Amino acid sequence: MARQEPGDLSMGKKAVVLLSGGLDSATVAAIAGSAGFDIYALTFDYGQRHRTEIACAKKIAAAVKAKKHMIFRLDMRKIGGSALTSGIKVPKRRKKTGAIPVTYVPARNTIFLSVALAWAETIGSKDIFIGANAVDYSGYPDCRAEYLKAYEKMAALAVKPAGKKAIKIHSPLVRMSKSDIIKKGIALGVDFSKTHSCYDPPAGKSAACGECDSCIIRKKGFKEAGLRDPIRYKR
Amino acid sequence: MARQEPGDLSMGKKAVVLLSGGLDSATVAAIAGSAGFDIYALTFDYGQRHRTEIACAKKIAAAVKAKKHMIFRLDMRKIGGSALTSGIKVPKRRKKTGAIPVTYVPARNTIFLSVALAWAETIGSKDIFIGANAVDYSGYPDCRAEYLKAYEKMAALAVKPAGKKAIKIHSPLVRMSKSDIIKKGIALGVDFSKTHSCYDPPAGKSAACGECDSCIIRKKGFKEAGLRDPIRYKR
Numbered sequence: 230m231a232r233q234e235p236g237d238l239s240m241g242k243k244a245v246v247l248l249s250g251g252l253d254s255a256t257v258a259a260i261a262g263s264a265g266f267d268i269y270a271l272t273f274d275y276g277q278r279h280r281t282e283i284a285c286a287k288k289i290a291a292a293v294k295a296k297k298h299m300i301f302r303l304d305m306r307k308i309g310g311s312a313l314t315s316g317i318k319v320p321k322r323r324k325k326t327g328a329i330p331v332t333y334v335p336a337r338n339t340i341f342l343s344v345a346l347a348w349a350e351t352i353g354s355k356d357i358f359i360g361a362n363a364v365d366y367s368g369y370p371d372c373r374a375e376y377l378k379a380y381e382k383m384a385a386l387a388v389k390p391a392g393k394k395a396i397k398i399h400s401p402l403v404r405m406s407k408s409d410i411i412k413k414g415i416a417l418g419v420d421f422s423k424t425h426s427c428y429d430p431p432a433g434k435s436a437a438c439g440e441c442d443s444c445i446i447r448k449k450g451f452k453e454a455g456l457r458d459p460i461r462y463k464r
Numbered sequence: 465m466a467r468q469e470p471g472d473l474s475m476g477k478k479a480v481v482l483l484s485g486g487l488d489s490a491t492v493a494a495i496a497g498s499a500g501f502d503i504y505a506l507t508f509d510y511g512q513r514h515r516t517e518i519a520c521a522k523k524i525a526a527a528v529k530a531k532k533h534m535i536f537r538l539d540m541r542k543i544g545g546s547a548l549t550s551g552i553k554v555p556k557r558r559k560k561t562g563a564i565p566v567t568y569v570p571a572r573n574t575i576f577l578s579v580a581l582a583w584a585e586t587i588g589s590k591d592i593f594i595g596a597n598a599v600d601y602s603g604y605p606d607c608r609a610e611y612l613k614a615y616e617k618m619a620a621l622a623v624k625p626a627g628k629k630a631i632k633i634h635s636p637l638v639r640m641s642k643s644d645i646i647k648k649g650i651a652l653g654v655d656f657s658k659t660h661s662c663y664d665p666p667a668g669k670s671a672a673c674g675e676c677d678s679c680i681i682r683k684k685g686f687k688e689a690g691l692r693d694p695i696r697y698k699r
Contacts (some may be wrong), residue, residue: 303538307580310586329624338621343544343578347571351545371622379618386611387574389564410580 235236243296243354244399245269245345248289252424252447253402256414258293258400261358263417269352271345275337278313278429286421286423292420296382301344310335312428319429321440330367330442332428338371342380347398350388357384358399363447365407374403390418407450415456422459431463439464470596472489473660478531479634480504481581483524485517487605487659487682488595488637491649493528498652504587505530507581508574511541513548513664520660527655536579545570547663554664556675564603566675567663574604578616583630585623600642600681609638626656642685650691657694666698674699 245267248254261268269291283300290298308316311334319332338361343358361372370376377400385395398422402410414421426447427437437444437464451458479501483489487535496503505528507521518535525533546569554567568623573596580592596607605611612635620630637645652688658679671681674697686693 231689269476299542301542304536305582307534307536308582310582329500333624333625334582335576336584336622339580339618340575340582342612343571343575346574347543347545347569350570351543356553370624375620376618376621379621383574383611383614386559387571389568389570389605458634458657 231232231395241322242356243267243269243349243352244269244293244358245271245349245352245354246358247341247360248272248286248298249360250285250289251443252363252407252414252426252450253288253410254286254419255289255419255421255424256417257358257360257399257402258289258295259419260458261356261399261415262293263279266356266358267318268293268295269348269354270298271341271348272298272300273341273344274300274302275305276314278319279425279427281430284423285423288377288423288460292374292423299348303340305334305337307333307341307393309381319438319441321438322445323333323442327368329370332367332442333369338369338376339380342384342398345385349396352396353437355394356397360402361400362402362407362410364405364407365450367442369396369448372403374400406453407446408414408453411450411456415454421460436461436463438462477591478502478504478584478587480506480584480587480589480596481530481593482576482580483533484520484595485524485660486595486678487642487649487656487685488597488645489521489658490524490632490654491645492595492637492650493595493650494652494654495528496591496634497528500544501591501593503528503631504583504589505532505533506576506583507535508576508579509535509537511539511549514662514683515658515661520658523658527658528550529686534583535554535637538575538579538606540569540575543570549552549577549606554673555672556664558677559682562603564605567602568604570605573604573611574615574634577619577633580621581622590629591632591634593636596635597637597640597642597645598684599640600685602677602681606633607638607694609635612638626668642681646685646689646691650689655694659682659695661695671696671698671699673697
């Protein structure tokens with residue numbers, strides 16, 4: 230059973246929640262749960278370098294009492310084009326240039342949302358949650374509010390018209406800073422020790438690299454929030 | 465090398481073409497080729513009942529001299545919700561009711577276009593071709609022009625802004641009747657004996673069932689075009 234607030238209008242409603250195993254999606258799952266949705270967590274095994282995040286996603290799905298947790302396989306290494314899915318190196322201590330970094334995975338959120346849409350339609354859900362964030366992020370085009378709004382419009386036309394409500398893409402973090410996301414997660418009881426953010430985890434270690442964009446943004450977020458990050462870093 | 469018309473402006477440009485192995489996508493591939501695009505054919509092994517269409521897609525990709533042909537695996541049986549991807553029976557000799565039939569696969573075109581979008585971005589293509597058709601079809605929501613237009617708008621925001629041209633979703637068949645599609649294909653030299661349309665091919669036979677929606681629409685199209693269908697039917 231997902232957590233349910235008494236009297237909440239969404240009580241017993243189903244939501245598909247994209248759950249990567251990272252800090253953002255863990256917070257989003259907690260938000261969906263606290264809003265009374267039954268959580269159908271969806272995680273992708275897409276050939277990512279940081280596959281260890283899937284184990285984290287399982288822990289988070291259990292923590293938010295997801296009704297179901299689907300691990301969907303989809304080999305994006307066949308397409309490549311990213312440091313996360315090909316032999317391209319993950320940059321360390323990268324200076325911000327304004328350019329979209331090589332860790333960008335072409336159309337990743339579009340693909341993930343599309344599988345979420347299929348699952349939502351099948352289980353009779355009109356609500357999809359995604360942890361996209363356009364403040365403390367790496368400039369990925371598919372993390373912006375305008376993209377998500379366009380996706381929502383497309384989704385309304387993509388599926389069977391059933392009832393009056395169209396598909397809603399919930400992206401509650403899209404305009405939040407990383408430190409505010411962390412504070413929100415803590416307030417909702419998220420155990421961030423269960424999350425994983427590193428793009429390039431050192432082989433054989435349970436620590437994060439501490440130097441990729443994702444580690445840098447996470448560390449800065451905890452620092453700004455005045456909180457201790459419970460995970461271990463190599464540097 | 466894809467076929468190229470002399471002086472065509474799109475000469476040497478890359479297009480990702482969704483190729484199911486059916487009559488529509490074979491015609492679309494021929495249209496893309498005749499417009500001078502280099503064809504990057506994309507076929508999905510998605511757990512479909514009529515998996516035999518993948519073998520047809522390979523023959524068609526060879527016939528249009530595709531630069532590459534990617535078979536992308538993605539198990540939609542995990543999601544289900546369709547007669548093509550679950551135990552639900554494919555209806556035979558179905559009467560048209562206006563309702564969307566059980567052969568509809570939730571969000572299938574949205575998922576397929578999203579993988580096409582990822583590949584297009586990776587190879588530097590701005591052109592995606594899909595054989596969606598909203599005239600002689602089964603009422604699937606993701607085959608309509610308004611859906612495809614909304615997809616195109618979303619796609620423009622989903623990927624890296626590179627150059628002035630946004631992603632174009634080409635759906636040259638969307639307003640054509642099945643008989644016109646067949647005539648167009650014949651005019652472009654498509655060998656329809658290489659295509660497969662049946663949703664529920666009888667086990668162990670190379671014939672099509674002749675009674676599912678897809679067979680019925682195909683047979684009617686050939687009849688209206690005054691042409692002989694080169695494939696064999698059980699009935």
